[in-house]
Amino acid sequence: MDQNVEEIQQKLLKFGCCRVCAVRHLTKPSTINVKTLIAASEQDHNEPKRLKNNPCIACLGLFQNPQYDNIINKIISYLKTSDYDSDTFNLAFNLPMCTIIRGHSIALYVSKLRISFNPTFPTAFVCAKDAWKLMAEDAIVKATGKRFDVHSPLLVTVGFHYNDTKDECDCLNAIIKLSNKNLQNILSQMDNKDFVSQYGEMPAITESTIEFKSVEARHESVYIAGRYNKWSRTLSQTPWIVDQERRLESSVEEIISEPLKKHALVDEFRFSSSGREDIDVRMLGRGRPFAIELVNPKRTKFSYEVMREIENEINIDPQVTVKHLQGINKSQLKELKSGEEFKIKVYEALCYVEGELPDLDKLNKCTPLEISQFTPIRVLHRRANMSRPRTIHSMKATATKVGIDNGCSFFNVIVSTQAGTYIKEFVHGDLGRTNPCLRTILGNNTVDILALDVLDIEIDWPTPVKY
Amino acid sequence: MDVIKNGRDFDVDEDSVPSIEESVEIPEHIPPSVVQRYYESRYATDVNNKPNQDYSVLIHSNNLCILSLAPTHALMGKTIDKIDFQVSGSTHRLTNMMTGKGKRGAQVVQAGSTLCIVHCSDGEEHKILSAVPGKLVEMNSKLAETPNIMLEKPDDLGFIAIILPQKQRFEKIKNGLLTKEQYKIRNCT
Numbered sequence: 001m002d003q004n005v006e007e008i009q010q011k012l013l014k015f016g017c018c019r020v021c022a023v024r025h026l027t028k029p030s031t032i033n034v035k036t037l038i039a040a041s042e043q044d045h046n047e048p049k050r051l052k053n054n055p056c057i058a059c060l061g062l063f064q065n066p067q068y069d070n071i072i073n074k075i076i077s078y079l080k081t082s083d084y085d086s087d088t089f090n091l092a093f094n095l096p097m098c099t100i101i102r103g104h105s106i107a108l109y110v111s112k113l114r115i116s117f118n119p120t121f122p123t124a125f126v127c128a129k130d131a132w133k134l135m136a137e138d139a140i141v142k143a144t145g146k147r148f149d150v151h152s153p154l155l156v157t158v159g160f161h162y163n164d165t166k167d168e169c170d171c172l173n174a175i176i177k178l179s180n181k182n183l184q185n186i187l188s189q190m191d192n193k194d195f196v197s198q199y200g201e202m203p204a205i206t207e208s209t210i211e212f213k214s215v216e217a218r219h220e221s222v223y224i225a226g227r228y229n230k231w232s233r234t235l236s237q238t239p240w241i242v243d244q245e246r247r248l249e250s251s252v253e254e255i256i257s258e259p260l261k262k263h264a265l266v267d268e269f270r271f272s273s274s275g276r277e278d279i280d281v282r283m284l285g286r287g288r289p290f291a292i293e294l295v296n297p298k299r300t301k302f303s304y305e306v307m308r309e310i311e312n313e314i315n316i317d318p319q320v321t322v323k324h325l326q327g328i329n330k331s332q333l334k335e336l337k338s339g340e341e342f343k344i345k346v347y348e349a350l351c352y353v354e355g356e357l358p359d360l361d362k363l364n365k366c367t368p369l370e371i372s373q374f375t376p377i378r379v380l381h382r383r384a385n386m387s388r389p390r391t392i393h394s395m396k397a398t399a400t401k402v403g404i405d406n407g408c409s410f411f412n413v414i415v416s417t418q419a420g421t422y423i424k425e426f427v428h429g430d431l432g433r434t435n436p437c438l439r440t441i442l443g444n445n446t447v448d449i450l451a452l453d454v455l456d457i458e459i460d461w462p463t464p465v466k467y
Numbered sequence: 468m469d470v471i472k473n474g475r476d477f478d479v480d481e482d483s484v485p486s487i488e489e490s491v492e493i494p495e496h497i498p499p500s501v502v503q504r505y506y507e508s509r510y511a512t513d514v515n516n517k518p519n520q521d522y523s524v525l526i527h528s529n530n531l532c533i534l535s536l537a538p539t540h541a542l543m544g545k546t547i548d549k550i551d552f553q554v555s556g557s558t559h560r561l562t563n564m565m566t567g568k569g570k571r572g573a574q575v576v577q578a579g580s581t582l583c584i585v586h587c588s589d590g591e592e593h594k595i596l597s598a599v600p601g602k603l604v605e606m607n608s609k610l611a612e613t614p615n616i617m618l619e620k621p622d623d624l625g626f627i628a629i630i631l632p633q634k635q636r637f638e639k640i641k642n643g644l645l646t647k648e649q650y651k652i653r654n655c656t
Contacts, residue, residue, distance in 0.1 A: 233490065282490065350487045350488055354497055377527055377533070377629065378505065378528075380529070380531055380604065382568055384565075384570075385570065404493045406495055406498075412488070428501050432607075445623070448500065450493070
């Protein structure tokens with residue numbers, strides 16, 4: 001080893017550094033070697049009579065026992081008892097601010113010595129959390145069977161407690177505003193002389209050590225997609241709540257989410273879909289594309305068979321049928337939401353007029369048709385009032401026998417429209433606010449709608465599942 | 468779509484889904500109209516203590532109020548030449564700018580505020596008054612080109628305005644209006 005490096009290390013040990021910290025403060029991050037760190041740690045622990053019997057002035061005991069083993073054991077037992085099924089994990093440390101400041105102070109001291117020996121020496125060093133993770137990784141991997149991976153969707157965060165952190169930060173707070181975010185940047189932008197004059201040449205030796213406080217984990221969201229049918233005319237898509245009171249017992253969202261929540265063990269979920277239908281509208285055909293974001297799921301592996309099982313569980317409810325259930329990634333979710341305006345939706349409306357049937361051929365012949373639609377009065381209380389142009393791509397109307405003579409003539413219209421068109425208003429005109437509408441096209445002021453079904457959302461999403 | 472149909476498409480057999488006409492109950496009589504389905508009909512009479520300043524207020528289940536002429540309004544039976552929406556030096560009812568779902572910036576009217584001024588073919592001039600206070604969400608712009616729909620189709624194309632009463636005052640405002648029955652009885656006596 002370079003003689004100068006050895007000399008500085010000895011100085012650090014005398015000041016009260018543990019061996020691991022003395023080594024890492026003189027190691028470039030790119031040349032780090034776990035074996036060197038572990039050797040340093042073993043040497044420390046096998047030599048009970050160290051130069052100074054205090055918590056390390058750099059890491060405050062992070063690399064020293066009993067803290068070191070205790071933290072590893074806490075992480076292992078957490079991963080073993082929590083239900084996360086991820087094969088990998090990543091670690092994050094929430095270290096008290098004062099450990100960063102201590103590191104900075106030592107780094108200043110080291111670089112001052114280095115420059116006096118050899119001005120070309122690099123000053124970058126291995127930070128405490130990186131060194132700790134490298135050293136502890138093997139033990140955690142062996143005990144849990146999970147691989148360490150910095151890109152893992154499962155992030156385990158360890159929190160620490162240190163009694164004197166406030167006092168140690170206060171001396172700097174007087175001249176600069178410290179914050180947990182970018183603390184390293186704030187420190188390196190400080191004038192070194194100012195820092196030393198406030199903080200001292202080296203960190204003070206303390207009595208108390210850093211202590212383990214908490215361990216928790218969070219898994220990245222998992223996205224599940226599918227298509228749903230709604231066979232009921234008394235079911236809303238999302239919970240219907242007015243003034244904090246439930247109006248209907250259930251909803252499509254809840255019927256679909258409950259079994260998924262149970263299987264994935266999630267904190268919460270977010271439901272989204274390509275548009276929505278009214279409570280009294282059925283969703284037929286190949287169904288409406290939807291996606292559910294599972295937030296912090298513990299179980300994330302859904303085999304083909306499990307997906308079918310979840311579908312069957314959902315489909316026990318006679319009001320809803322789900323199919324093509326599958327995992328998707330975030331970019332696929334964006335496809336669902338992109339170009340929403342231009343998607344084509346197909347509806348069937350059961351309409352009627354008082355008296356004789358008008359000439360339905362007028363409907364078949366008038367498309368494509370540009371209409372202008374003001375925000376319907378029934379949603380105007382919660383939406384902005386504006387007029388939107390919408391395209392009716394095609395219409396096909398046929399007379400319908402309903403088996404009851406109530407003085408009305410019935411007809412069915414299959415309407416293919418631009419997404420976002422309000423169909424009920426396109427039939428009756430909403431006090432003239434949707435124009436043209438079936439009333440104006442047929443020249444009959446009694447045209448109205450009795451029932452509406454969605455026949456198709458013309459989006460090929462998600463990829464069909466082979467059954 | 469074909470790809471899907473090759474597989475087991477539905478758990479529910481498509482044939483077992485009732486057709487649209489089988490999926491709803493067909494009423495024995497003429498079904499209720501749009502206005503009957505969604506609105507409660509109320510009336511305000513002699514607004515501002517002026518005789519026959521009578522208005523119909525259709526209250527939607529979401530509390531929006533559609534204002535129109537009642538059958539007993541002074542204008543009924545006349546012919547309208549022109550409607551003026553400039554109700555004061557600075558207020559024009561058709562340039563009512565608002566933004567967002569909160570309708571920020573919308574003109575606010577009181578019960579008795581002038582909504583427009585009607586010029587009749589007989590030379591008479593009538594102020595159309597608001598029967599309820601609240602935000603003016605919409606003034607029926609069709610009245611500018613075809614003013615007589617106000618008389619011919621009052622509860623449909625010829626409505627005057629849409630007003631959103633303040634939520635806290637809604638019940639009080641509603642209770643201050645005549646019900647359909649009260650309005651009928653009043654007209655008989």
